Amino acid sequence: MKPDLFQAPDYYNIDDLLTEEHKLIRDAAREWVKRDVSPIIENYAQKAEFPKQIISGLAEIGAFGPYIPEEFGGAGLDQISYGLIMQEIERGDSGVRSTASVQSSLVMYPIFTYGNEEQRKKYLPKLASGEWMGSFGLTEPNHGSNPGGMETNFKDKGDHYVLNGAKMWISNAPFCDVAVVWAKNEAGRIHGLIVERGMEGFSTPETHNKWSLRASATGELIFDNVKVPKENLLPNKSGLGAPLGCLDSARYGISWGAIGAAMDCYDTALRFAKEREQFGKPIAQFQLQQKKLAEMITEITKAQLLAWRLGTLKNEGKATSAQISMAKRNNVEMALKVAREARQILGGMGISGDYAIMRHMMNLESVVTYEGTHDIHLLITGLDITGLNGFK
Numbered sequence: 001m002k003p004d005l006f007q008a009p010d011y012y013n014i015d016d017l018l019t020e021e022h023k024l025i026r027d028a029a030r031e032w033v034k035r036d037v038s039p040i041i042e043n044y045a046q047k048a049e050f051p052k053q054i055i056s057g058l059a060e061i062g063a064f065g066p067y068i069p070e071e072f073g074g075a076g077l078d079q080i081s082y083g084l085i086m087q088e089i090e091r092g093d094s095g096v097r098s099t100a101s102v103q104s105s106l107v108m109y110p111i112f113t114y115g116n117e118e119q120r121k122k123y124l125p126k127l128a129s130g131e132w133m134g135s136f137g138l139t140e141p142n143h144g145s146n147p148g149g150m151e152t153n154f155k156d157k158g159d160h161y162v163l164n165g166a167k168m169w170i171s172n173a174p175f176c177d178v179a180v181v182w183a184k185n186e187a188g189r190i191h192g193l194i195v196e197r198g199m200e201g202f203s204t205p206e207t208h209n210k211w212s213l214r215a216s217a218t219g220e221l222i223f224d225n226v227k228v229p230k231e232n233l234l235p236n237k238s239g240l241g242a243p244l245g246c247l248d249s250a251r252y253g254i255s256w257g258a259i260g261a262a263m264d265c266y267d268t269a270l271r272f273a274k275e276r277e278q279f280g281k282p283i284a285q286f287q288l289q290q291k292k293l294a295e296m297i298t299e300i301t302k303a304q305l306l307a308w309r310l311g312t313l314k315n316e317g318k319a320t321s322a323q324i325s326m327a328k329r330n331n332v333e334m335a336l337k338v339a340r341e342a343r344q345i346l347g348g349m350g351i352s353g354d355y356a357i358m359r360h361m362m363n364l365e366s367v368v369t370y371e372g373t374h375d376i377h378l379l380i381t382g383l384d385i386t387g388l389n390g391f392k
């Protein structure tokens with residue numbers, strides 16, 4: 001892997017929209033990625049392993065629960081700070097950002113928002129410090145885009161519940177200490193349950209043979225008559241809206257994270273194009289390459305503005321789920337296109353692990369599918385603007 005020479009593009013002076021605190025937080029995350037992620041990540045992606053040694057660093061830069069109040073171990077930051085941290089981590093690798101997103105928005109968020117005081121005190125500080133890692137079980141073998149059809153279920157056995165079913169494609173599953181699991185009760189109502197490693201009948205086999213997010217551990221969550229104590233049910237929200245609320249928070253983070261991956265591809269391609277000579281000139285002088293680079297920075301800039309505005313709406317508590325869908329969909333597609341164009345600018349070198357571009361591109365193929373596929377987010381926008389449900 002080449003040395004990390006990343007210089008962040010900021011064509012529209014977006015930095016002027018940020019506070020000094022935002023910039024300090026962003027720069028600390030950027031430096032950490034340069035120092036602790038960039039030098040090792042290609043090797044971990046190649047061997048399809050999550051680099052567990054970076055967990056404490058992720059906690060230190062505030063990546064676990066950035067917006068969770070400090071009394072529960074979080075960083076107590078606003079939504080723009082959360083977005084900027086996700087952007088910087090994904091600049092390094094989407095798989096590492098996935099680990100942070102799951103921990104923050106899919107595990108800590110539901111425990112903080114839907115949990116009671118005892119649950120918050122028991123789990124959040126350990127999740128914020130990285131002492132415990134979490135996973136989020138919604139997707140099942142037969143229910144991905146339509147999670148409301150889930151088959152995982154629990155039955156009331158008096159002093160405990162008994163949980164049965166299986167979840168698949170679960171980030172962090174192979175090493176998680178706790179899992180927030182969505183399951184139906186006997187009345188068919190969806191609830192969140194906190195399942196802990198070590199509970200009898202609970203296993204987390206790893207999913208192998210991925211060509212994407214190779215530095216993130218993915219697996220199944222299998223529940224075979226797992227006895228779950230009653231105090232592990234999240235009491236304050238039920239129904240499909242509960243997991244969807246978590247997804248809103250994670251999708252918002254992804255809309256920033258994807259910009260990071262795009263920035264890295266653009267920055268690499270720009271530098272390469274100025275240095276690489278063919279036909280006696282730097283390839284950056286050829287109009288065809290300039291078109292690619294000019295379109296990349298245009299799309300990155302538009303995505304930055306979209307994410308920033310969404311962040312301000314989120315800070316004011318006004319961002320709608322449909323607005324979040326639009327930003328996730330647009331920014332991930334933007335990043336994928338930028339990665340594909342950047343890869344071409346590097347010619348043959350574009351496929352080499354000496355540069356991060358191919359890894360970003362392959363990672364983004366998961367990011368465009370998880371947390372609601374590209375199609376599903378379009379249907380959400382379609383429903384929002386027409387009032388007509390195009391899902392079924």
Ligand SMILES: Cc1cc2nc3c(=O)[nH]c(=O)nc-3n(C[C@H](O)[C@H](O)[C@H](O)COP(=O)(O)OP(=O)(O)OC[C@H]3O[C@@H](n4cnc5c(N)ncnc54)[C@H](O)[C@@H]3O)c2cc1C
Nearest residue numbers: 136137138139144145169170171366370371372373375391
């Ligand atoms: C690496 C990775 C990590 C993941 N991590 C997690 C995790 O931590 N937790 C978790 O719960 N899940 C996780 N997921 C699962 C992810 O959220 C699902 O893969 C995603 O929601 C899509 O579900 P599916 O794969 O079953 O595809 P399907 O829902 O079967 O969709 C297949 C295709 O059909 C399209 N489609 C579906 N319905 C419609 C419709 N109504 N109209 C038009 N087209 C439609 C989709 O857009 C897609 O193109 C992860 C996935 C990956 C790849």
